[in-house]
Amino acid sequence: MARRSGMVLLLVVVVAGAAALVAAVPPTCERIECPAYEVVDGANGFEIRRYSDAMWVSTAPIEDISFVAATRTGFLQLFNYIQGKNAYNETIEMTAPVLTQVAPSDGPFCASSFVVSFYVPKKNQPDPPPAEGLHVQKRAGAKYAAVRRFGGFVADSDVGEQAALLDASLQGTKWAAAVSEGRRADLTSSYTVAQYNSPFEFSGRVNEIWMLFDAKDAADM
Ligand SMILES: *[C@@H]1O[C@H](CO)[C@@H](O)[C@H](O)[C@H]1NC(C)=O
Numbered sequence: 001m002a003r004r005s006g007m008v009l010l011l012v013v014v015v016a017g018a019a020a021l022v023a024a025v026p027p028t029c030e031r032i033e034c035p036a037y038e039v040v041d042g043a044n045g046f047e048i049r050r051y052s053d054a055m056w057v058s059t060a061p062i063e064d065i066s067f068v069a070a071t072r073t074g075f076l077q078l079f080n081y082i083q084g085k086n087a088y089n090e091t092i093e094m095t096a097p098v099l100t101q102v103a104p105s106d107g108p109f110c111a112s113s114f115v116v117s118f119y120v121p122k123k124n125q126p127d128p129p130p131a132e133g134l135h136v137q138k139r140a141g142a143k144y145a146a147v148r149r150f151g152g153f154v155a156d157s158d159v160g161e162q163a164a165l166l167d168a169s170l171q172g173t174k175w176a177a178a179v180s181e182g183r184r185a186d187l188t189s190s191y192t193v194a195q196y197n198s199p200f201e202f203s204g205r206v207n208e209i210w211m212l213f214d215a216k217d218a219a220d221m
Helices: 002-021 067-082 156-170 174-185
Strands: 039-043 046-051 055-059 062-064 097-103 112-117 134-138 144-150 191-195 207-213
Touching: 046 156, 055 067, 062 067, 067 097, 067 112, 067 134, 067 156, 067 191, 144 156, 144 174, 156 191, 156 207, 174 207
Parallel strands: none
Antiparallel strands: 039 046, 046 144, 055 112, 055 134, 062 112, 097 112, 097 191, 144 207, 191 207
């Protein structure tokens, strides 16, 4: 009997511990559609997620010295796309987050390369309209993301800083090797910024830094 209540207590502790690892879904995702994910792990300042295969619509690479400016440029192209500027003249519901993949330059004054993407809503997943200058595709490769959340309006200076903090929080964990391998393998993007709010929401803003890595590397974890 004592042994059984010990087991139950242990179970309660384990379940409570697991629940504490799971950060709440961004509030935006209660109003508009977000891609589904499963939380695999989480600890001091990071979360490991697995995303399912899904279609995303992406801009061509945008060269700019500013993350904020490049994201605005890409956002407008994608916003026109969902407003009907596509091969089917079809309007599409807004989703979250807006992703900006960042491939930083080596030199201090060189432009970086940015690709901005919207997640295609479930309704349009089977046949998203093509559009000139945009790529509509299943996001290839990496399905796992190491994630760090931060608030406010994203400034150019936040991006590298938050990426460094995420990187630091992963050091010494079982994820560090897979994440850095994933970043090496993905030559087009060193990290990704996810923004969940429109520019007109001033409080409770949710942003995330993602580092994508491969399912293969994480399969044994
Ligand atoms: C989309 O709109 C344009 C301009 O009004 C029209 O020429 C074209 O035929 C439309 N395409 C479809 C698939 O409805």
